[in-house]
């Protein structure tokens with residue numbers, strides 16, 4: 001049986017990375033030129049890794065399914081990126097960022113990785129500024145910071161509400177420079193559909209050229225996945241339409257363990273669903289909770305216009321339940337509270353699945369111009385989508401799936417359980433434990449790509465310098481290609497009656513109802529069967545129009561949904577097994593008397609890493625025990 | 640609140656780059672005014688698939704107006720009738736019951752049609768690869784606050800950097816010029832201290848690639864600025880022209 005070795009370097013926490021960097025194995029420049037690395041993904045993690053490896057002299061190929069590397073989902077991040085710069089002189093430090101992240105993650109992340117993340121965070125900001133990323137600045141010309149949930153310092157760097165865009169364009173420019181210099185090749189409109197293993201090591205991928213439909217073989221000495229999160233298993237989420245699990249899932253089926261698949265972040269402030277045709281959900285930044293007050297009517301089914309509901313008939317439930325943090329409780333807490341009031345029948349709007357986020361009092365206190373300056377672009381976006389003016393009518397918001405903390409299990413080197421296969425950014429099980437703090441995903445993606453992988457991959461590749469690139473004529477490539485062809489023809493030949501979206505929406509509903517904001521044994525058990533039945537029905541009744549040759553967006557979606565249908569079951573299995581509440585994972589059986597999440601550190605202070613055993617065989621759970629040497633585990637309280 | 644309207648859609652269908660394209664008319668009944676334009680296209684596609692026809696291919700991803708992937712020419716305007724709005728952010732409440740809506744791909748030589756409404760914009764990537772970067776290796780950067788940047792310059796650089804690379808400027812321009820796109824990047828870097836070293840080479844390399852790709856010259860009609868969903872100002876083209884003249888005067892290359 002495989003054992004999980006996190007390969008955490010010895011020594012005190014604060015020395016581990018420094019020591020590792022100065023003692024890890026290196027590949028000399030002339031050997032680098034003969035080593036090829038395949039990177040799947042051009043988001044913050046993939047683009048930064050590709051650029052940095054290209055600079056080091058490796059030969060790199062990058063793949064993305066969009067028409068340009070610049071359009072990866074990272075582009076949509078709004079709020080900001082954390083870094084322990086302490087420019088505000090407000091007491092921030094590497095240790096504090098480390099501590100906040102571990103605590104925010106409800107003590108389900110690995111200390112050594114998180115400490116390293118905090119350590120390299122400051123260099124990220126330096127790097128981005130040098131690339132010409134136009135962060136927000138003060139009148140003195142120095143960088144500006146804002147604060148985000150779960151912290152007491154101002155450490156978030158930002159570029160208006162478009163931080164992800166600016167950081168990604170920075171990484172994309174670094175990538176372009178390497179293309180210009182001939183070190184990196186970009187394959188856009190390409191989708192990885194299979195991982196190729198030779199003697200147990202990752203040696204290549206099979207990709208479909210989405211424009212021509214051609215199936216291609218690509219060989220490399222190592223494969224790096226930076227393919228993003230899988231929130232779209234819920235159909236509706238704040239993720240881009242194309243975000244998917246396919247790359248990670250193929251790797252999982254070839255031996256990469258999947259870590260904590262049930263850890264999903266549900267963001268409290270999104271624009272609610274307006275109809276069945278809804279294709280995605282739009283995030284309204286966390287920062288709005290600084291000035292907006294969240295409420296619902298006290299009475300059930302009160303359908304009066306909000307302005308007609310007097311204050312004494314309103315329930316400002318976050319302020320009531322959590323006087324210390326009020327409207328600024330962490331994301332998981334705020335989301336659950338919104339669900340509870342809606343479940344009680346006190347939700348607002350047509351569907352009753354929304355709560356108010358009201359700026360009336362701040363506008364009264366600060367005046368409309370101040371609110372406009374702070375949130376103008378968000379208010380406009382809200383009005384564009386809903387047709388309502390939030391300066392006059394309170395916003396209606398509801399929680400939505402936003403981020404997945406789970407992902408491929410990786411060791412300290414960011415290597416999965418498959419030798420030579422790495423996972424970076426949101427697609428790994430990551431540094432965020434059971435709940436990610438705002439502005440930390442961008443930090444992690446860029447840390448992984450710019451500052452961690454370029455060192456850690458050398459450990460592995462230094463052992464590869466004698467190995468010639470694997471020929472794409474190797475039988476392993478032929479076999480993997482055959483698998484891809486067969487799967488595509490299977491999808492095309494079902495020729496049933498329901499569309500891919502029909503299935504995707506039904507899957508999303510099951511996941512949302514039973515494996516969403518609140519989970520219990522009975523519901524999860526039921527959902528497991530439902531997903532299994534849905535999967536069987538999919539393969540009998542899905543209709544994929546068009547042809548396998550040429551551009552066929554429905555075929556692309558079908559392949560992704562087929563993988564989501566398998567992933568969904570694993571998420572449910574993981575949620576069933578973890579009989580505790582922690583972070584975004586709320587098991588109704590494990591709550592305090594006041595209805596707050598109750599962790600169980602004695603039995604569940606581990607990373608659940610799942611091994612794939614076949615589509616009809618139960619997956620096997622491996623546990624990486626989490627050892628906390630530096631921080632003390634306490635129950636989170638925001639009262 | 641929730642109203643529905645009926646529309647006639649005239650959609651450009653083209654099997655692939657080599658085939659002739661043509662308009663096909665679809666009757667769209669019962670469109671909710673709360674839908675986004677792309678959600679309306681989703682509904683059309685679901686109906687087509689169920690009828691055994693091929694759905695309309697179109698590019699999209701974020702559906703939040705930031706990735707720049709969506710790209711339809713609607714009723715003669717890039718991204719449709721609303722200013723400062725991408726197609727994915729356009730909502731059906733801006734259309735009238737009974738209206739005929741014409742949907743076409745971007746039309747420009749350097750953006751060949753791949754299928755239906757999907758075009759090839761890889762020329763934009765090649766322009767960026769020619770010079771849209773600052774040469775700094777990972778790990779070489781000085782402290783981020785070592786060089787203060789006046790707020791006004793930083794803000795102006797940000798306004799330029801907000802370009803989403805969708806190509807609406809090209810689609811809107813009678814010369815199919817991509818000068819707004821190129822100038823946004825040139826301008827961003829010209830405004831920042833970090834961009835100074837490669838200033839002259841950059842503008843020349845990017846403009847050269849722009850011309851090589853077959854984009855036309857700028858004749859200052861201002862159509863690009865008017866159609867830009869991110870309201871990138873045409874003043875960046877003026878700045879780029881100055882940069883270009885300056886680089887020639889310096890005699891570099």
Ligand SMILES: Cc1cc2nc3c(=O)[nH]c(=O)nc-3n(C[C@H](O)[C@H](O)[C@H](O)COP(=O)(O)OP(=O)(O)OC[C@H]3O[C@@H](n4cnc5c(N)ncnc54)[C@H](O)[C@@H]3O)c2cc1C
Pocket residue numbers: 040041042043044045046063064065066069071072073074075076077078079080081163164190191192193226227228229238239240243244246247283402403424425426427438439440441442443445
């Ligand atoms: C609306 C929104 C706002 C956010 N705001 C913030 C914020 O303010 N701060 C913060 O820290 N985080 C934020 N996040 C989270 C953050 O944006 C993401 O976690 C992060 O950008 C993920 O980056 P990534 O590089 O891991 O993956 P992505 O950016 O998702 O990139 C994935 C890449 O993989 C490619 N890919 C995927 N599958 C395949 C395949 N099979 N074959 C080929 N290519 C493939 C894609 O083409 C893409 O290039 C936000 C998220 C959302 C949804």
Ligand code: FES
Pocket residue numbers: 698699700701702703704705706707708709725726727728
């Ligand atoms: S889909 Fe991303 S900008 Fe329209």
